[in-house]
Amino acid sequence: MSPGRSLRRIVKDATGQDVYKCQACYDCDTSHENEMDIPLASLIQMVLQNDEEALQCRTLWSDSVLEASRRACKRGLDLHAVMTVLREESERRSGK
Ligand code: SF4
Numbered sequence: 606m607s608p609g610r611s612l613r614r615i616v617k618d619a620t621g622q623d624v625y626k627c628q629a630c631y632d633c634d635t636s637h638e639n640e641m642d643i644p645l646a647s648l649i650q651m652v653l654q655n656d657e658e659a660l661q662c663r664t665l666w667s668d669s670v671l672e673a674s675r676r677a678c679k680r681g682l683d684l685h686a687v688m689t690v691l692r693e694e695s696e697r698r699s700g701k
Pocket residue numbers: 626627628629630631632633634645646649677678679680681682684
């Protein structure tokens with residue numbers, strides 16, 4: 606366990622994906638709004654701000670969104686990898 610590591614750092618270490626590259630264009634291609642409480646773009650921005658609420662949002666835990674996230678980013682970020690690591694981090698913090 607590495608207390609103090611930011612969510613951005615955790616994602617980067619595990620996946621090589623740097624959410625800093627997110628341009629907040631809000632063009633993420635997802636069509637599951639009914640399963641989302643926040644847009645994927647907001648989820649990525651929350652990770653960038655180390656906002657732990659990102660780990661609790663419905664969007665993160667939607668399997669439909671997770672599947673759609675593979676090709677969602679228009680700027681080349683692998684959002685599927687990011688979401689998978691965030692789920693793992695959430696489970697680790699809750700002791701599962
Ligand atoms: S499409 Fe990619 S760069 Fe644009 S807001 Fe979504 S995650 Fe960020």
